[in-house]
Amino acid sequence: MKPFRSVTSRAVVLDRPDVDTDQIVPKQFLKRIERAGFGEFLFFDWRKDPDFELNRQEGRILLAGRNFGCGSSREHAAWALQDHGFEAIVAPSYGDIFRQNSLKIGLLVVTLPEEQVRSLMERGRAGEELTVDLEARTAGGHPFELDDFTRTCLLEGLDEIGLTLRAENAIAVFEAAHPAPTSTLAV
Amino acid sequence: MSRTLVEKVWENHVVRREEGLPDLLYVDLHLVHEVTSPQAFEGLRIAGRRVRRPDLTVATMDHNVATGDDTPLDPLSQQQLAALERNCAEFGVPLLAIGSGREGIVHVIGPERGLTQPGLVIVCGDSHTSTHGAFGALAFGIGTSEVEHVLATQTLLQRRPRTMRIRFAGEPAPGVGAKDYVLAAIGRIGVDGGLGHVVEYAGPAIDALSMEGRMTICNMSIEAGARAGMIAPDETTAAYLRERGVAERPEWHDLRSDEGAVFDREVEIDVSAIRPQVTWGTNPGMVVSIDDAVPEPADEAAERALAYMGLEPGTPIREIGVDRVFIGSCTNSRIEDLRAAAAVVRGKRVHPQVRAMVVPGSARVKAQAEVEGLDRIFTAAGFEWRRAGCSMCLGMNPDVLAPGERCASTSNRNFEGRQGAGGRTHLVSPAIAAATALAGHFEVPA
Numbered sequence A: 001m002k003p004f005r006s007v008t009s010r011a012v013v014l015d016r017p018d019v020d021t022d023q024i025v026p027k028q029f030l031k032r033i034e035r036a037g038f039g040e041f042l043f044f045d046w047r048k049d050p051d052f053e054l055n056r057q058e059g060r061i062l063l064a065g066r067n068f069g070c071g072s073s074r075e076h077a078a079w080a081l082q083d084h085g086f087e088a089i090v091a092p093s094y095g096d097i098f099r100q101n102s103l104k105i106g107l108l109v110v111t112l113p114e115e116q117v118r119s120l121m122e123r124g125r126a127g128e129e130l131t132v133d134l135e136a137r138t139a140g141g142h143p144f145e146l147d148d149f150t151r152t153c154l155l156e157g158l159d160e161i162g163l164t165l166r167a168e169n170a171i172a173v174f175e176a177a178h179p180a181p182t183s184t185l186a187v
Numbered sequence B: 001m002s003r004t005l006v007e008k009v010w011e012n013h014v015v016r017r018e019e020g021l022p023d024l025l026y027v028d029l030h031l032v033h034e035v036t037s038p039q040a041f042e043g044l045r046i047a048g049r050r051v052r053r054p055d056l057t058v059a060t061m062d063h064n065v066a067t068g069d070d071t072p073l074d075p076l077s078q079q080q081l082a083a084l085e086r087n088c089a090e091f092g093v094p095l096l097a098i099g100s101g102r103e104g105i106v107h108v109i110g111p112e113r114g115l116t117q118p119g120l121v122i123v124c125g126d127s128h129t130s131t132h133g134a135f136g137a138l139a140f141g142i143g144t145s146e147v148e149h150v151l152a153t154q155t156l157l158q159r160r161p162r163t164m165r166i167r168f169a170g171e172p173a174p175g176v177g178a179k180d181y182v183l184a185a186i187g188r189i190g191v192d193g194g195l196g197h198v199v200e201y202a203g204p205a206i207d208a209l210s211m212e213g214r215m216t217i218c219n220m221s222i223e224a225g226a227r228a229g230m231i232a233p234d235e236t237t238a239a240y241l242r243e244r245g246v247a248e249r250p251e252w253h254d255l256r257s258d259e260g261a262v263f264d265r266e267v268e269i270d271v272s273a274i275r276p277q278v279t280w281g282t283n284p285g286m287v288v289s290i291d292d293a294v295p296e297p298a299d300e301a302a303e304r305a306l307a308y309m310g311l312e313p314g315t316p317i318r319e320i321g322v323d324r325v326f327i328g329s330c331t332n333s334r335i336e337d338l339r340a341a342a343a344v345v346r347g348k349r350v351h352p353q354v355r356a357m358v359v360p361g362s363a364r365v366k367a368q369a370e371v372e373g374l375d376r377i378f379t380a381a382g383f384e385w386r387r388a389g390c391s392m393c394l395g396m397n398p399d400v401l402a403p404g405e406r407c408a409s410t411s412n413r414n415f416e417g418r419q420g421a422g423g424r425t426h427l428v429s430p431a432i433a434a435a436t437a438l439a440g441h442f443e444v445p446a
Helices: A076-084 A096-104 A114-125 A148-156 A160-165 A168-177 B005-011 B038-047 B075-091 B106-112 B127-135 B144-153 B178-189 B211-224 B235-243 B250-254 B300-309 B335-345 B363-371 B374-381 B430-439
Strands: A006-014 A061-064 A088-091 A108-111 A129-133 B014-016 B023-026 B029-033 B057-060 B121-124 B138-141 B155-158 B162-169 B197-202 B228-230 B265-270 B277-279 B287-289 B324-327 B355-358 B406-409 B424-427
Touching: A006 A114, A061 A114, A076 A096, A088 A114, A096 A108, A096 A148, A096 B144, A114 A129, A160 B038, A160 B144, A160 B155, A168 B014, A168 B023, B005 B138, B005 B197, B005 B228, B029 B075, B029 B106, B029 B144, B038 B075, B038 B144, B057 B075, B057 B106, B106 B121, B106 B127, B106 B211, B106 B363, B121 B127, B121 B144, B127 B138, B127 B211, B127 B228, B138 B228, B144 B155, B162 B178, B178 B211, B178 B265, B178 B277, B178 B287, B197 B211, B211 B228, B211 B235, B211 B335, B324 B335, B324 B430, B335 B363, B335 B374, B335 B430, B363 B374, B406 B430
Parallel strands: A006 A061, A061 A088, A088 A108, B029 B057, B029 B121, B121 B138, B162 B197, B162 B265, B197 B228, B324 B355, B324 B406, B406 B424
Antiparallel strands: A006 A129, B014 B023, B023 B155, B277 B287, B277 B424
């Protein structure tokens, strides 16, 4: 994972609630077996409208409405946003799986109260450059919460699987104490 | 101390707990399908890692598969299915391949093969993994990075969710069932009402449901934003599993929320007040009863939804005509769903303006339905009877809506373009879908 420290950029304002991952990347693009190259499919259907927000604004920070990324678990949505050039998203809330997926790939998702996101949207619309700073845990000057573990993983670009494999002993001990109640080998 | 069901299952799976770190949770069953796994297997290959527990992992083909002979699969779909076969062979993961007679939608085969059991932690790279919570398992969807993590370590780093209980009380009116309960619940709490929560469904109306009805409810937990849905196992659960060769275990009896257990949020829903539900907009929370009319838009999002759906406020739901009817998906493609729909269409004909299809959730459901003669009831009425798969729930395969087509669908998402770009989806129960196919507009069974 690519380390993330901070980003300073103009912001793209997408002031709509409940934007689902089917909109972020429609299903016809989920058939690829690679991880790269999803940026061109980002908001594929909505981008056909010349007035769509992403056709009229540029930036590496996305300011979004509540429950952003709800619906399908497709990590392709996070890949597409990152591949398109977004480094951070700021919204009042996210679909849980989308939020998790984004943090796993180094796309910082920041949660702020709705009124603070609104004020950032106004500043973004006025063309102001905003800074999202993970070290200081601030977005446009507003402090945000993110647990230390996730923050460290992002700052250092850590391989989480490698970290967990260091707990091999604990996993083996757990397995010895809890024999699997089910086996897929017999299905 | 009193604990909730989810807290008990969680505590039973903590491999490691350290201050400041998410819990490391053990995963008992990992379900895999072709769409969200190729990049995960590729990650293992690049890092030189193996699948830690192939015996706790099982793969199926569902999202991309063709359910009929009318349209061939596109080359990319074929490539993705071939990749799954290759990956399963290389990493030793059991695969329920197309044509094996064991294939089907990932959330249908887990339960029907007796793999889904009370008290397990179950994950899958699919948001509707919440389905398996109907057995008192903690089951949730994950993305591809986490799929890779589970393949490599059989664990996941997770923060404890908040808890919610939705109690369904009262007696339902005839013709009202699980799909209507869950749509009404989503309408009540909203599509983000469950964010960060695991929802436990409880109350007499849940106790009275079959396992398949319970699966329908838990399946749609994600549509309220919830990470998972759960129902405490009982005799109904044990009987279902006995039929699938799984013996009851004593520890199942403790898998219920203790008296006095505290939830972060409690919701009470009276099912006697619920009428058959129909969505009118572009998310599952935009829902009314079939007796209602399309509502006045309350905000910009609702205005956009009405424009997309091509609907005018004030139009009675029953007067909305449909072009297509889809009975299938991990929400409603099990044998009871097909029986319910067949009971409505028996001896009748699909409206001439409507193209209607039934897609069983698995090869086994299809075979069972054919033994019962349901296929002949459907085809005699003018329905297409197709092979198992996700089909038109998400339009990743040849089954799609044309732009502007309107569909009564037993699936779980009415998002823009979900069933095909420009397609208009209305979510309903199998009985309503069947009655609507006959009438050509939204209707309840005669």
